Every structure is written in C-alpha cells, then in structure tokens.
Amino acid sequence: MNPQWQNRAASRRRDPRGRDYISVKDYCFWFGQAQVLKGLNLDMQKGSVTAFIGPSGCGKSTLLRSFNRLNELNPQARHRGDIAIEGLSIYDPAVEVISLRKRVGMVFQKSNPFPKSIYENVVYSLRVAGENNKSILDEVAENSLRSAALWEEVKDRLGESAFSLSLGQMQRLCIARAIANEPEVILMDEPCSALDPIATAKIEELIHELKVKYTIIIVTHNMQQAARVSDSTAFFYTGNLIEYNKTQEIFLNPQNDKTEAYVSGRSG
Amino acid sequence: MKNQSQSHHRTLERFQVSRRIGWFDRFMNHFIVVGGLMVIAAVMGIFVFIFLQVAPLFHGAEVKLLSRHKLTDTVDSVVAVDLDEWGELPVLIQKDGSLRYRDLKGDRGIIENGQVFQAGETLSSIHYNSLNRLLVAGSNSGRFAYAKVGYRPEYDSLSVRTVHPDVTRSDWFDLSGKGERILFVDYGEGDSNKLAVGICLDSEGNRHVRAVSLEQDLSLFGEGGKISLGARFDLTEAIDQAIQQIDVAPDGGLVLIVAENGEVFVFFNQGGKLELGQRFEPFGDLPDRRVGGADFLLGDTSAVFTGWEGENRVYSLSLDRDKGKRLYARTKEFEPMPELPEGYFPGVRNNSFLLVGNHHASLRFSTTESIRWQRNFEFEIIRGLIGEKYDRLGFLDRTGTFHLFHLRDPHPQAGLRAFLGKVRYEGQAEPDYVWQSTGGTDDFEPKLSLVPLIIGSLKGTLYAMLFAAPIALLGALYTSQFLHPKWRDHVKPTMEIMASLPSVVLGFMAALWLAPLLDTRVPSLLLVLLGVPCATLACNWCWGQLPHRVRTSIPAGLEFLLLSPIILITCILCWKAGPLAEEILFVVTNPETGERVADFRLWWPEFTGATYTQRNSLVVGFMMGFAVIPVIFSIAEDSLSNVPKSLRSGSLALGASRWQTAVNIVLPTASPGIISALLIGISRALGETMIVVMATGNTPLKDFNIFSGMRALSANIVVEFPQAPFQGTLYRTLFLGALTLFIMTFIINTMAEVLRQHLRNRYKAVR
C-alpha cells in the first residue's frame, strides 16, 4: 500500500513464516526499570478479530500501543524482541513511523475527538496526508461515518463541534476517523468501556462488519464481549501471555488454571 | 450493657463530621473570603488613590468671596485697580496720577500716595499696563513719563509682614518733539527695547502717531544706567485708518495699532527701526469686523482680541514659512462672552486672562482654550484684576466697592484637551501633541500632552513583542512538542532564571553594551535576521533529501544538535559580512565632506527621512524582548504541554507528523493559554520601566521609526518625578500617566480576555 513500506530492501527481509499476518516475537517491554511485557510470542491472522483479556495492569494496552509504536511518546519506553506485520519488522530502520501508523489505526479507550467539527474529525487523516479535494473528502467522510454507523445521526450536523456528540457517538466518530484512513489493522483499546449496552451493541455489530476488511485487535474487560466478537483470544497475566487460542477454546476449554479462573470470574 | 451503648454511640458518631474538621472548614471558608475581599479592596484602594490624585486636574477654578471694601466714591476717575502679590494692599490708580491704597490686613486704612508724576507738567493722558505694572502718563507739552507701581514687604522681628507701596518714577521724555499735546501714550520696556508710542494733537487739530525709543547707558554694574532718548519715529503716514487703540508690547518689541474699521497694524521694533510688518483683521471673517479691544498676554507673543459681539480670539506670533518672518496668526478661539467685553485683565503668572462686561466676569486660559470660571454678579463690574500669584480675583464695581475673591485653580494648564488633544503652544506654527513639562525660562508653559508618551509606550511594546513573541512562541512550541524530554527538563528552569534577571541590569547592558555594539553593526544584524531563517530552511530541505535510514538514526527531539552549529556558523558569517553588505547597499554622500561613505547611520535618514540615534527602539526592542521572552515562553509552554495527551496521540495515531499534530491540534487547543502568554508579555512590556529609561534617550517622539528613541509612560514617571512638586500639576499629570497605563493595560486585558473566552469555547477539550 505504501511505497516506502514495500520497498525492495524491506521485502528481502520478509519473514519466511509469511502466513501469519502480525507476529510478535520474544517481545519484552519496559517503562524505565519496570518490565511490563515479558517475552511475548503470538501470531495473528489477517482478517481476524483478536481479543486481549487479562486483569488490569497486565500490559494489554502497552502491547496494543506497541503495534503502532505509540509507546515511543514516552521517553522511558524500551523494548526488546520484535513485532512484524506482513513479515516486516515495524522497528526496521526503513520503516517510517508515520506510514506505520497510517497502516495501523487505533481507537482509544477514552474517546478523543479533536476540537474541530465532526466533518473535520473524520477527514483529519486525509487532510494531513495532503488531500484537499472536496468531493473525495465528502465521499470518504460519508463512507466512514456509514461504516461507523453514525451517518444517520450526524448527517445534518457535520459542521458542528465534535464535542456536541454523546459519548457513544464520539467513540463511533473516533472509529470513523480511524476507518477513514483506510488502515489494514485497527487497534481498539476498550472501545466500549464508557458506553451503555445499546451503544456497545452497535459497536460490536460494527466490529463484525469491519472484520471483512480489517484485521482487528480489541482489548476488553467484558468476557461476553470478547466471546461475542473475537475469533481468537489472548489472556495476559502480569506481562506474560498465559494462553492464546480460538475464543471458543479459551472460554469453554481453558488449558490454564489462571485462564479458567479469570474467564469464569473467580479471580482478578 | 455499657458496651452496647458505647458501640451504638460510636456508630452515630461515624456519620458525623468531627467538630474539629467542621470548625476548620468554616474557618478556612471565611478566611478565603476575607482574603479575597482584601485583595480586591487593595486593588480598588490603589485605583481610588490614583483617581483622587488625578481628579483635580479636571476641575475648573474655585472662586470664593474674601472681603468687600469701599475704596472710592468717584469711580469715574479710576484708571485701574491693582493688588500686591500677598493680596493685602489693593491700589486704585486715578486719572490725575494719584494712587490710593487700602490696607486690608493691618489698621492703616486708606493710604493716599498723592501724585506720582512730578508737577511742572499737566497730565493729558494716563494709561496703566497691568502686565508690567507700568503707569504711563502723557502731558500737554508732548512729554511722557512712566512709573512702576511696585510693592515692598517689610518684616518685623516676629516675621509679621507689612506691605508698603514702592513707586519709582521715570524722568519726563519728549515724545512729540514739537510740544504737541499727547492724547494717549503707551510704553513698554524689555531687556533690549524700550518703546513709547502715542497719539499727539498738533495746534491745527491734526493727529500724529509718534513713537520714540529710549536707550539706557550700560553702567559699570550692569544696572541703573541713565536713560536717554533714542530714535524717533512718525507712524502717521503708515496708518491710513482712524485709530482706535494703541498697545505697546510689554517688552517693547512691537506695537499693535487697532483701527476703527477692525484692522490691526503691527509695527516691529527691530534693529533700531520701527516698521509696519503686518496688517490683519482679527475678525475679518465676521459680519462686524470691528475690534472691541486688544491686549497682550504674558509672554509678549500673543494678543487677545475681543469683537463687537463678544467674540474672543487669540493671535500669536509664529514663523510664517512663505514670508520668512514672524507674523500674527489666529491660534485660539474662545466661546463668545454673553456680554460685550469691556475690560481685559491679564494674569502675570500664566496665560490666564479675565474678561469682564457689565455684570459678567469670565476667567479664561489661553493655552488650553478653556474657560476656567465665569459668573454673573449682581453688581456692575468696571475694573478687575488677577492676583500676581494667580490666587486672587478682584473686581471694582460701579459704587466704588472692591470685591476681593480667593481663586483656587491649581491646574489651569490641565484638561482633557491639553492631555489628549492637539494644542498650539506659544512659538509653534501648528497645533501639536507635545510633552515638555519643564523649561528654562520663567514664562515657560508646561506642555502636557500624553499622546507622545502613549505612542512611546506602544512603540516600545510593539518592537519588544515583534522580537519576543515569535521567538518565545516558537521556542515554546518546539520545547513542548519536539524537543527530547531530557533536554526539555533543562530548558524551563533556564528560562525561569532568565526571567529573574533584574530589568535594571538589562537596561544597563542595553545602554552601555548593546547600543554601542549595534550602532555600527546594523547591517550585520539585518544579515543575521535574514540569514538564520534561510539557513534553517536550507538545512531542513537537505535533511528531507537524506534517505530516512539516516534520518531515523538521529533520535526524535535531538535534531537540534545538528542544526545549532549550523545556525551559529551562519550567525558569525552574517555578522562578519555586515560591513561588506554596508559597502554595497548603504552608501551615501556625507554632507559634510562630500565623500561617498558606507554608513547605515547616514543612509537611514537620507533614504527614509527619519532620524537615527544610537539608543533607539531596536535596542529597546531587543532588551525588552529579552525580558519578555521568558514570561511568554513559560506560560505558552505550560499551556502547550497541558494539551491532553490523548489528543496528541490521537493525531499521531492517524499518521500525522509531529509538526502537523503541533499545528493542527496542539496549537489551536492551547490558543487561549497562548493569548494569555502574549497578553502578560504585553503588560510586562507596557509597564517595563528601567530598560526603557536606560536604553533610550527618553525624548518624547510621536513616530514609530525603529531607529529613533522614545519616552514611555512608565519611563516618564521615573524621569520626571524628581522635578514634580507635591500635588502640583506635573505631579498629578504623572499620576494621570499611571492611570493611562492602567487603562491601557485594562483595555488590552479585556480584549484579550474576550478573545480567550471565545477560543476556549471553541477549542475546549473534552473533560
């Protein structure tokens, strides 16, 4: 998709395992002296939904933010090991962070619309990419808002401030904003934590629809939600990956005691 | 049992706020309220104090009756009434040349002084000039004499003052030369001129206008030399109109002759000649052109005219560029008198004058064109006077009663017009905004326009902000958004140290180091200002051309380590290349030697017409900018860093670059804080004093030329307050300057606050 991404030098270093779309290898992560992630290994398939579950503070968000290298905003952050997308390491010197982030979109736990109009929020990624053609922007805005199931609610008030939306609408706006960038991967960090059941249902529905086009990784504390939306589930505990399997397996037939305790609600 | 009740008691207590916490909470509430109110009260107190200091400037004169005394029964014989400087011994000057004093303080009652002028001549005319207290008499035999109607205080052992008359009389001088009867004569004497002009009636009934100058021998001790007759002039031919009035300037430098048709002839007494220099009609534009009366104001250059409908104008001498000489031109126009003005009485302390007509009296102040006080009395006024110290008004009514009033008008030069309007002061060709509070001579008029000072303040602020705002804001943006956090932690404390530099140190550096340094190196500076942005842009372009494997090898936020040596080298190169640029660009012909020289200091005035001084606004802008940068920087940096991290990561996660994030997201969100930062910077620059005092020449100018100095309102207070007598006009005007500064800051604050609220509503981030 991005020419810099797929340059020749990079393709030579492609991982032979190829099949696995995203692969995390011996990934360790530190904030200063504190080790947050302790040697993780997992692979994710293209077009799948992967759920990250685990008790609070176990490092789910940290891992998620590693995929688009957003942790680097923190000067304390250090890592070892590697993460590759389509076989190319995201830490490869040839990879520009900007193009990585265009490929890997993110929806935050706390919705964070920009202090701009609804419309400008959606087309922000196109604007920063230098796209100013009104008709293209309009089309992308409409499609993205439709994909995020927000179009009907906001089509008459696109010029209004994004802050005039409700929390659930804001979260869907942030999803629309991420979709507008046409990423390949969408990272969702507890996208429904602040939402009511109806808005949550809408977003879950949305995830089902998006799955066709995008690879989705979602962090959630809601077991039912993980069970409903994901294909595979990874259970983390204090920076370790305890168990990673098909969602059904994790919930119906967990191999690890900790996993079982967690999914059945006996601990954490 | 006991146990149970105790636990029950305890559960109740659990839900009660402990008495101590409640008490403390209430105390703190009140404490904060009282504290807040006290702060507000203190600010209001300062404001009220300044206001009280300033308010008297805008009051008119206060006039209160002191006493009434019957002086005479025969007012028809009164020429004038005058008063000593202490207001104790009024004198009636009578037609026969006798003086009649009245002691108001002691028990001496009426003191008759008898005839002033020697017998042997028959008086045929008498005239009193209150400006120089000269009584001038003419005789039947064509001679004239004058007497100084003075006073002499005497202090006894208890320092009690008694005022005595002190009249000195001149010899008789021959005005006519032909023994003609004098109908009228006036005389004025200054240091260089002594001139008498009069009308003589010859035996055939023809009138002649004759003038004579007197000369004084220089005695060995510089004073008291013998006075003798000098040149004699006959002005009869020059005046083709019937004469109404003759007025010799108190300094003898010129004479105004008013004709009955309203024309005024001006004869200048210069170089031993008395020549007609100008003819004009003070009321030439009115249906009735006639002049009612004319007389001089203090200072010999202005004359007050009244018209037949009560009009009142002042004409002043100023240089006429076309004719190349000093001519009379109209400078002031007062509101007309409701009554026909019959008497004119000038003040001898300032440019005030009193016009009386019938029952009406009006005290006017020429400089500011204002009526200080006016009143209709129940008595008919025939003569008036203004006390020598501008603290008394006196009126003689038809019945011969003298009404003495106390006059309280401490600030006649003040007024809205003087502070903010264009005023034409004596000797100026055009009305203008001038600040000049003190001068060398006694009859100096303080010129109190605040406009040049306001402009000075704005000018300093403008240049300081032009320099400081971009640097501080870009610096803050860079530090908060781009700089590596390890370095960021060092920048802020450094900036705060910079902010704590006393401004007097900066001013000292500006005056003694920066001004002389920049004086010869303006072209270098211009090159640096041009070179640094160019070099930076060029570097950025080159950087963009590098493969990004190289670019990612420099950690984000440390790029400046590469850039700063380049900028440093550019600065040095530009500085060194300055003289070279001067050779090429700023070459002018030196007017003194006629050589072609490369000197920016000469080029600037020649090319722009504006002046160039060493201690100029550029130096002030730099140094004051230096003082303002840390203030703006730290507030702006704070507000930029306080932009929610979620917004920043949201933008970055969408693939925006750091710069795009900074400009599109961070900057707008932080804009209310940035407005605050700029505002505080402006306030600091407006109020900044020591740097402006030391780094400029403190000349009150009215231009925005960057290479000239200025005088700011704040600096003005420092410069002038040693000369300002307590509660005098200058003292209060300085407070007015302070109030103006306060108001300016207030206006700027309000505007910025409105803008800030607007931006805040627009860009407020969620939660």
Ligand SMILES: Nc1ncnc2c1ncn2[C@@H]1O[C@H](COP(=O)(O)OP(=O)(O)OP(=O)(O)O)[C@@H](O)[C@H]1O
């Ligand atoms: N900026 C930071 N600096 C230092 N330590 C951090 C930072 N952010 C997170 N941590 C630590 O890293 C660990 C993992 O944090 P992380 O946010 O990934 O947890 P999480 O699994 O997402 O938890 P939650 O479910 O509560 O969101 C925690 O122990 C946390 O204290």
Ligand SMILES: [Mg+2]
């Ligand atoms: Mg988290």
